[in-house]
Amino acid sequence: xxxVLTQPQPPAPHLHPSPLISSKPLPTSSICPHDTSSxxxxxxxxxxxxxxxxxxxxxxxxxxxxxxxxxxxxIPHTSRDEPYxxxxxxxxxxxxLVCKLWMNIARxxxxxxxxxxxxxxxxxxxxxxxxxAKDGRSRVDMPSxxxxxxxxxxxxxxxxxxxxxxxxDALPTLAAxxxxxxxxxxxxxxxxxxxxxxxxxxLKAFKHATTLTLREFAFHTSRDMCNFLAEFGxxxxxxxxxxxxxxxxxxxxxxxxxxxxxxxxxxxxxxxxEVGVRGASTGPILEWILAGFEYQKExxxxxxxxxxxxxxxxxxxxxxxxxxxxxxxxxSQSWKVTRHCSTxxxxxxx
Numbered sequence: 001x002x003x004v005l006t007q008p009q010p011p012a013p014h015l016h017p018s019p020l021i022s023s024k025p026l027p028t029s030s031i032c033p034h035d036t037s038s039x040x041x042x043x044x045x046x047x048x049x050x051x052x053x054x055x056x057x058x059x060x061x062x063x064x065x066x067x068x069x070x071x072x073x074x075i076p077h078t079s080r081d082e083p084y085x086x087x088x089x090x091x092x093x094x095x096x097l098v099c100k101l102w103m104n105i106a107r108x109x110x111x112x113x114x115x116x117x118x119x120x121x122x123x124x125x126x127x128x129x130x131x132x133a134k135d136g137r138s139r140v141d142m143p144s145x146x147x148x149x150x151x152x153x154x155x156x157x158x159x160x161x162x163x164x165x166x167x168x169d170a171l172p173t174l175a176a177x178x179x180x181x182x183x184x185x186x187x188x189x190x191x192x193x194x195x196x197x198x199x200x201x202x203l204k205a206f207k208h209a210t211t212l213t214l215r216e217f218a219f220h221t222s223r224d225m226c227n228f229l230a231e232f233g234x235x236x237x238x239x240x241x242x243x244x245x246x247x248x249x250x251x252x253x254x255x256x257x258x259x260x261x262x263x264x265x266x267x268x269x270x271x272x273x274e275v276g277v278r279g280a281s282t283g284p285i286l287e288w289i290l291a292g293f294e295y296q297k298e299x300x301x302x303x304x305x306x307x308x309x310x311x312x313x314x315x316x317x318x319x320x321x322x323x324x325x326x327x328x329x330x331x332s333q334s335w336k337v338t339r340h341c342s343t344x345x346x347x348x349x350x
Contacts, residue, residue: 065105068095072109077151077183111148117155119166126170129177146177152206156188171198175205182208187215191224203231210271213239222250222284223265230266230292236273239310243280250284255291267292270303278312286318286325293329305329 074088096106116122132144159165167189184206212232219225222245229238250265257264268289277285296302306329314322
């Protein structure tokens with residue numbers, strides 16, 4: 001009897017399916033010649049993971065704009081508009097977190113209108129502008145937010161110990177980083193209390209504004225007021241509410257004087273169309289506008305003329321100048337006069 005010793009073979013390892021192995025039948029030429037089976041071998045593989053689904057087509061760019069514009073249109077840019085739902089602003093901020101495209105579009109609506117009142121929030125906004133500045137010292141590599149601001153509302157504080165004045169410190173920075181402001185609103189500002197640097201920066205940066213609103217604004221003299229307003233050469237809408245001048249030094253004869261070929265008091269914008277005055281020095285303001293329009297007519301630089309006049313708190317002493325004003329600016333022009341305009345001249349309290 002012969003005893004044959006054989007070495008036990010280890011069990012065959014479990015092999016995972018290889019992506020190189022195809023589940024299709026092998027061609028006839030690839031069959032092993034020693035295989036005596038009548039049909040080729042077929043290796044069937046079952047995929048372990050589902051195939052990825054196709055992504056939906058992207059939304060058109062016009063639809064992106066329509067979604068964000070619909071939300072942004074519900075948010076007012078000026079402080080005198082009707083109250084709005086804060087959830088609209090939250091929704092717009094959420095849209096800016098979707099992607100870079102939505103962020104750039106939503107920023108236009110988020111930062112279109114900026115309102116500054118208290119010192120703490122105003123100086124925080126100034127620091128934010130400085131962080132996004134493009135002067136080589138920026139700490140954030142992103143476009144400046146100031147480019148999106150088109151309406152700026154400034155309300156100076158009363159200078160209390162718990163909320164000191166801030167405008168004189170912030171105005172140069174605001175003027176340097178907000179190049180596209182076309183609607184400017186200033187309240188509770190005394191012009192002569194600002195430094196020469198702040199006044200120069202304000203007039204240089206915001207002189208292209210087309211809408212100007214002054215509320216509880218104080219000038220030292222009426223000449224200072226006229227020269228201030230004359231700096232806005234593209235102004236179309238002017239609203240003066242409770243503007244005070246400590247000294248009246250612009251009689252009609254002085255407004256018509258010229259020194260070395262230049263007017264003693266600069267003329268208003270030739271593009272001026274709408275004027276609103278309430279609780280202000282109505283007489284000197286209308287005299288200045290009327291004298292400027294007559295001068296522009298003489299030199300052939302007359303603009304389209306005033307089409308809307310809003311007057312509030314008018315007394316008997318202003319009747320004469322109002323009649324002259326309407327006769328001077330109203331010839332060959334279609335204009336309307338509004339005497340009661342409480343919706344336009346609203347008063348904001350603390």
